[in-house]
Structure formats: C-alpha cells, structure tokens
Amino acid sequence: MKKFALLLVLAITSVTACAQSDQTITAVFSGMKFKVPGAPLIIGALGQSNDILLIKYSNNPGERYISFSTENSLDTGDCKVGDFFKEILETDSKYECEKSAVDSFRKVFSEGANSGVWQGEGRDYFYFLSDKQRSFVFFVPDNGHLVKLESDFLDARDFQKLLGTTSGH
C-alpha cells in the first residue's frame, strides 16, 4: 500500500515537473512513462489505495480526463491476462478461459466498441475504443500489475501517441 502511494506521489511529481514545450507532459505510472496532453487542470491520486492517477482537462464533473489505474482484481477466467484478452478479442481461441468471465467482459467492455491490440516495445495493449462513451486500454507493465488506461476524449491516434505504439490489428 505504501509502495503504491509512493509511486503515485512520484508519478504526480513527474507530471508536474516534466512539462514539455510540444504540449505534452510525461506521466509516470506503474514504472512506465506516457506522453499525455499538456495543460491539465487537475492531477490527483484517487481510490481507496490511491491506485488511480487522474489527469483532468475540464472543470466539468466527469468530463475530459485520462486515468491510469491498477486493476489486479480482474477475473481472467483461469487464464493468464494476455491469454484472456486474446480470447476476448478472438485473436486466438485455444486458451479456453472460463466462458462466463469472457462473456461478461465482452458484454461490459467490448459491446459497441472498436477493439483490438496494439504492440509497442514488446508489450501488448488491448484496446476497447468508443466514439460515444469512454474508451479503455489494458496492458501489463514489467511489474506484472494489470493497468487500465481510460479516457472520455482520446481517440485511437491519441492513445497510440500516448502509449508510443505505432500499429494495431
């Protein structure tokens, strides 16, 4: 818990300190660096364990935000995280994860979303993008903790720029 809090404090310090002239700033979360749009209005650590890094660009409640959070409670249906998401995306169905886990995830995150996987620096980024609602990208940093990246205004290109990925399928 204390380690998480410390990491988040460091992340927030980094966001504040690393302002760049090209209108992006560097956010650090879970040991990874991300290029997020500059000039945020609010930066904060939220959640009971302070395990959500919120970067907000509007003072209107619930609008124009980017968040990073650790989501270790995700039920992956007795599959490894990567195998679970591949089954969700049907890029490979050999894993045979628990059906209820797959179906419920698809219902809540995939329905109506443009989904797929981006690759970057040897890591898979599983995306579920929506034009009308919030969009999500899940990935696993080197520390092994599942991270959920969420935004209500970034599009596919913005997410890829933020993550440093170049291609998807």
Next chain:
Amino acid sequence: MDSNQRQHISTVINYFWGVDTTAPEHVNQGMAAIALEALEEAQSCTAAMDLVPRPVSGKPGASYVVKQVAKIGQRIAAGDTQVYESCRQRVAINYRTQMEMAKQGL
C-alpha cells in the same frame, strides 16, 4: 436526498466497489448517478433488464436517480442482488474511476 435514501445508495456503492467505499453521509448526487449507470450496465450484463425501469424518454432526472438507486440498495441489503458476480466485477472496474471522481466532485 433524505437519510434513508443516502443509506440505501451507499449500500449500492459499497456493493460494487467494496464495503468502505463510502459512508451514507458522503453520498452525493454525482455518486448516485454513476451508481445508477453501473446498476443498469450490470443488469444488462445479467440480462435482468426489468429490475430498473427506465424513464419513458430522455435523461433520468435527479429524483428518479435517487429513488431508483435507493430502492435497489434496499434490495441489495436484503440479499437480493440479481446480478451475476462476474458482471458486478466487470462493472466495478469499468466505473471505478468515474465513481472516485464523483466522490471528489471532479
């Protein structure tokens, strides 16, 4: 929002996001609205679409949100959730950031 409604809405919020997520006295309108979205998503996931009747048309009003979430909070407190655990977990993850923002009024 009266004290009974706050109590029941906090029951819904703590059902999704854990027992210490909020106390009744800290419940606000934004949290009730996110709780209602989460309930609708969870019930859609479990195909129990008739648990929360939607208003005839348009965005639900503040009083509708409070009454519906409070009513379901009563049922959850009585052990009647009608939501599959797997759906509850997915919805909790989906709406966690939004609920935490609402708690802070952000």
